[in-house]
Amino acid sequence: MLEEELLAGAARGDAAAVRDALAAGADIEARDGQRRTALLLAAAADHVEVAKVLVAAGADPDARDFRRDTPWLVTGVTGSVAMLRALLPAGPDLTLRNRYGGVSLIPACERGHVDYVREVLTTGIYVDHVNDLGWTGLLEAVILGDGSGPYQEIVRLLLAAGAEVDLADHDGVTPLAHATAKGQSEVAALLRAAGASAGEV
Structure with missing residues (x-):
């Protein structure tokens, strides 16, 4: 009781x-x-x-x-x-994984939680953790995001935290290639400014 x-x-x-x-x-x-x-x-x-x-x-x-x-x-x-x-x-x-193999940073990137991403990056959580889908927080922000302001800011935060800009998914597709394919021109510009290469589409 x-x-x-x-x-x-x-x-x-x-x-x-x-x-x-x-x-x-x-x-x-x-x-x-x-x-x-x-x-x-x-x-x-x-x-x-x-x-x-x-x-x-x-x-x-x-x-x-x-x-x-x-x-x-x-x-x-x-x-x-x-x-x-x-x-x-x-x-x-901070290394525990959810049922998709992701750390807490990854769903936050997917859902556009800018303030959370900013805060959790200060904990030392691994910014380039790859989940079972083969996606990092950066890839999730691009693939599952819509390229709007919150996702642009998340991309900025991840890059500033040292995210590997060309870390591709399981199919060899880079964040920039995904952003370009989805028409996310602002996100693509941020990635290019950080030195991203085109990768496969």
């Missing part, structure tokens, strides 16, 4: 209920039916205050659910800078 109260409190963002459940002896790593911990539920719903309570109590930022998500990995999907900052004191493993 205590564990149910802990998980329910975390899911609804009730920091007081979470504190009470922990004080009463609830297992901080208790799981729901999908193997989500209280911290993962809080991270997924962006309940930052709840996450701070759980982190202070020693919650694991790397606890995986049935989909291989962790509290830390979820932040790349939500794009929450506040949650990223709340979880950092817990010492998350």
